Amino acid sequence: MARMNEDAQWIVLMGFIVSFSFFFLAMILNQATVVGQTTAESVLDFPKNDVRDVKAVIIQSSSVPTDADFRTDLQSIALSRKNAVVNYSVTLPNPPADIHTYINIHYNNGVTLYDEMWASL
Amino acid sequence: MSGKQDLTRESGISESIGFLLIFSIIIAGIGLVTLYGYPMLLKQQTSADEQIMEKNMIVLQNDVKSLAYKTVPYTETSLKVGGGALTIYNASYDDTTTSSFTISDDGGAVTTGPPLPQTFHTGDLRYQSNAAETMISLENGAVVLRKVAQPGSTMLAEPRWFVDDTTNTAVIYLINFNSTEMLARSGVGTVQMAFVAGNYTEYNIPAGDKIYVHYAPNANADYSTAWSNYFTNTLKMTEVVGNPGVYLVPTHTSIPALLVVKQYEIEIQSL
Numbered sequence: 001m002a003r004m005n006e007d008a009q010w011i012v013l014m015g016f017i018v019s020f021s022f023f024f025l026a027m028i029l030n031q032a033t034v035v036g037q038t039t040a041e042s043v044l045d046f047p048k049n050d051v052r053d054v055k056a057v058i059i060q061s062s063s064v065p066t067d068a069d070f071r072t073d074l075q076s077i078a079l080s081r082k083n084a085v086v087n088y089s090v091t092l093p094n095p096p097a098d099i100h101t102y103i104n105i106h107y108n109n110g111v112t113l114y115d116e117m118w119a120s121l
Numbered sequence: 122m123s124g125k126q127d128l129t130r131e132s133g134i135s136e137s138i139g140f141l142l143i144f145s146i147i148i149a150g151i152g153l154v155t156l157y158g159y160p161m162l163l164k165q166q167t168s169a170d171e172q173i174m175e176k177n178m179i180v181l182q183n184d185v186k187s188l189a190y191k192t193v194p195y196t197e198t199s200l201k202v203g204g205g206a207l208t209i210y211n212a213s214y215d216d217t218t219t220s221s222f223t224i225s226d227d228g229g230a231v232t233t234g235p236p237l238p239q240t241f242h243t244g245d246l247r248y249q250s251n252a253a254e255t256m257i258s259l260e261n262g263a264v265v266l267r268k269v270a271q272p273g274s275t276m277l278a279e280p281r282w283f284v285d286d287t288t289n290t291a292v293i294y295l296i297n298f299n300s301t302e303m304l305a306r307s308g309v310g311t312v313q314m315a316f317v318a319g320n321y322t323e324y325n326i327p328a329g330d331k332i333y334v335h336y337a338p339n340a341n342a343d344y345s346t347a348w349s350n351y352f353t354n355t356l357k358m359t360e361v362v363g364n365p366g367v368y369l370v371p372t373h374t375s376i377p378a379l380l381v382v383k384q385y386e387i388e389i390q391s392l
Contacts, residue, residue, distance in 0.1 A: 079381055080321045083190050085285040085292065110283030110292060 050082045051107050051114055058088050059118060062101055084109035093120075170204030171255050174248050175277060177202070178257050178264045181246065181312060182278050185262055188316045189296055189385040190281065195315045201308065205250035208305040209389045210339075212244030212297035219244050220260060220344070222295060223335040224382060226326060234322045234382075241384065244298040247342060256342055262296040263351070265344040276347040279355060284371055290379040291332060291370050299388050306392035313390040324380040332370040332380055333361065 054074075061070055071088075078086040084107055091102040101120040108114070177200045184196040212219060225238030245260040249269075257266045262281065267274035284291045299317070306312075326332060336348045345366065352358040358368040372378040 076323070079292070079323075080383075081192075083281075083292070083294075083383070085288050085290045087288045106287050108283065108285045108287070110281040 045111055047082070047084070047107075047109060047112055050084060050109075051112075054078060054082075054084070054086055054107060055105055055116065055118070058103060058105055062090050062103055062120075082109065167204050167250065167252050167254070171250055171257075173201070173203060174205070174207075174250075174257055175264070175266065178246075178248065178259055179278050181259055181314075182262065182264050184312070184314055185259065185296060185387060186281075188314060188387055189262065189294065189319075189383075193316070195313070197311055197313050199309070199311045202248065202306050202310065203308075204252070205248055205255075206305050206307045207246065207248045207310075207312075207392055209298060209300050209303075209392060210245050210247055211299050212242045212386075213299060218339055218341065220339040220342070221337045222261065222293075223337065224293065224380075225333045225335070226324075227330050231324050231326060231330065234324045237324070239382070241295045242297060243295065245339070245342065246298055246389065258342055258344065259298075260344060262294055263347075265347040267342070267344060267347070272343075272346070274344045274347040276344075276351050279351055282356060284356060286373075288379070289373050289376055290381060291372050292381045292383065293334070295382065295384045297384070297386055299386060300390070301388070304389060304392040310392055312392055315388045315390055317386040317388045319386070320384040322382045322384075324382070326372070326378040326380050328377050329374055330378075331374055332372060332378070333367050334358070334370060335367045337366070 057074065061067070061074075075086055078084045087106040089104045091104075093099050093101050103118040105116045105118060106114075107116075180198055180200070184198055187193040187196055210219060219242045221240050221242045223238050223240045228237075231237055243261040245258040247259075248255075248257040250256075253269050255266065256269055257264065257277075263276055264278040265274055265276050280294055280296075282291075282293050334352065336345060336352075338345045338348075349360070349366075349368075352368045353360065357371050359371070361367040361369055370380075372380075
């Protein structure tokens with residue numbers, strides 16, 4: 001009886017390797033399909049520019065702090081355009097004791113709640 | 122020589138019994154795979170399809186957010202709807218069966234804006250699985266899910282209603298869907314959505330007056346548990362005693378409050 005020729009065993013081994021790699025690829029693909037949104041969306045949601053815009057306008061207007069029309073206009077525009085509730089209060093300088101203007105800014109758009117106290121130099 | 126003799130003793134071997142043994146093992150193997158393996162695979166596929174659809178709905182909700190809150194005019198998302206169908210249920214299709222939100226106050230005291238109570242029909246973008254197990258809807262900016270045979274429901278992604286404590290302001294967003302024709306999709310498709318119209322109403326609520334929200338579910342897709350949980354847990358609303366489904370908006374009633382209702386109409390152009 002002739003000895004068994006085992007030279008081609010690597011073919012069987014390669015077959016195993018290929019099929020296992022397919023199996024793992026399938027597992028990875030299966031994971032990939034269930035991945036949806038990333039946290040990048042949430043980072044983009046942070047309204048940095050909106051807050052800055054509102055803040056700039058409020059600081060510019062601190063010379064007319066008692067103008068009720070300006071306040072309601074600002075609040076209405078922030079609500080309709082930026083979907084944000086904005087409120088602020090201005091403390092004017094009291095020269096001998098304190099030469100600074102203080103502004104408390106409140107900003108809330110349901111996702112981001114932001115409060116800031118701004119003081120003039 | 123004696124070894125050779127041993128090898129030839131085959132009196133205990135029967136070809137037919139051997140065949141029968143091997144054959145029954147094969148049949149048992151096939152039977153196991155058919156009766157247990159295949160249904161298990163199918164079930165896994167169904168749940169994978171539903172999970173993918175949950176993610177798809179959250180992606181679509183992001184589109185709706187862009188359209189409503191970020192003033193983007195038009196969005197387009199390609200997605201694969203597997204193991205079921207995605208259908209648009211128009212807000213204007215049938216007022217008696219679509220879900221609705223009603224905003225009301227104690228009555229008569231609000232002088233600004235259109236008179237309260239106001240009822241808004243939202244319509245929804247609904248996925249129903251073929252196995253009739255799961256229903257996922259994009260309704261009024263929220264993604265809600267329910268198992269068809271069970272009474273409960275849950276909210277996967279919340280809308281953006283909020284009450285600002287500092288200024289005593291309640292902001293309510295109402296987003297409805299419309300389409301010019303009946304649309305449904307199974308398989309790969311593109312969801313095209315366009316922003317049609319927005320409406321913005323401010324109500325000055327005098328001190329002592331209370332604001333209420335009522336959710337009336339669609340009889341075929343009842344997500345009242347999901348909305349109830351959102352109202353009571355996230356927004357800290359309280360259900361009115363003796364009036365199920367009506368929730369009190371938690372503004373301070375000792376001082377005047379502001380109620381802002383923002384409506385958005387979104388047209389689904391294709392699915």
